[in-house]
Amino acid sequence: MPPDPAHWPRHGWVRLGKGWASRLCSPMAPAERAEAEDWCRAGRPLVIARGRPGDGMGELRLGLATPDKRRIGLHVAADAVVERLDPLPLTEAVESAPEAWRPMLADLARRAQELGAAASVYGSLAWQHRTGLRYVRPESDVDLLFAPHGRRQLDRLLELLVAVGDRTPRLDGEILLPDGAAVAWRELAGRPARLLVKGPAEVGLRDLPSVLALFDREEAA
Template sequence: MIARHSLVWLNANGWRRAAQTAAADSVDTVCVALTRWQQEDWPLVLRRREADTSDNELCVGLALPPDGNGDKARIPLRVQLAGIQRIEEPLTLEKALAHMPPGWSGPLHAFAGDCLHSGIVLRVYGSWAWQILTQQNYVTASSDIDLLFTPRSEPEFSRGMALLAQHAARLPLDGEVIFPDGQAVAWKECWQALHASSQPRVLVKTETIVQLTPLARLMSSLEPA
């Protein structure tokens, strides 16, 4: 499924047209980055669709490695469908383990093992994913482990959320729960809402908008036990 965080590879014409959509106030930085990305055949990442995007366009972007202050420049772009070579889902946690930063080693292996045992598939995005895909230095001591959790049923949702909460005590786990209808919620916000005494609303991201939605409405999209 083509969704936010999907990896997008461009053909030669796609790179040329993408450069034309870059912000004019950062053209030098953009030109250098896009030239490198094209030469190395690195992917871009699908982002939320802007309001004036045409039907034959996708909104994508890339993040540069952090500078000396830890700031990470992000370059938003648009690409035409004809300029796309291929699209793939984000890396799975299982595949990402081969490129694990040393500081996460023991706890992350334990987490991944519990996920495998419970039938939970997680995907990786953010700094760790960029580091794996480009072999550049993105992960720092303050980096999070950004994960995508896409449950289809209530039991799967419960197992995955419990594992995230359990292992977050030893790992900087961050990321989103993506419900079957494509609506995404930060997993930590979702966990807090699950344990709230009221009927909470959570901040939801879709392919086009950000809005507050009752958690119960999102839960209704899951297959029952």
């Protein structure tokens, strides 16, 4: 297992090995630590979260979301990880969605794949699929993650998402930028002058032309 998680993607997943609590980089409240220990003992995974400025090399921020919508954060050394999983493909997660949602999500997965921008999923549907516990409610959104390559692919993907995004289930989520940051697809589709961009360890505003230029340069490369 590589010691430095700098290139491990946010919304990816890990499982921690025995004794992980001895590798904590920040203290946890006793009750939350006990719950996290029970969670890991059951073999359930944790999601990779955004780092924080000042985190050291080889340190990892993780999240545990419970079915009752509580959030527990963990800050551990990466060598506590015994298994790492990429963000969950939507094609895999469809089987864990409510039956009424499955045709729409399967069609979206197929159409995104045809564009060359395969969809991943995070949030409640991903937690439900990864754990077998019940997270999805009738009012839940589906959080999607896309990594389009080039401006034309981005534009076609946004057209697709705008066309289907307000059906049932409602679609939310992010577009990964070529530099590894991410922006909400709904915000990018609205073409505002400035966008809220989430980097590996920071959140900030960027102007729209600079974000689109990343895709233009990627297409030209």
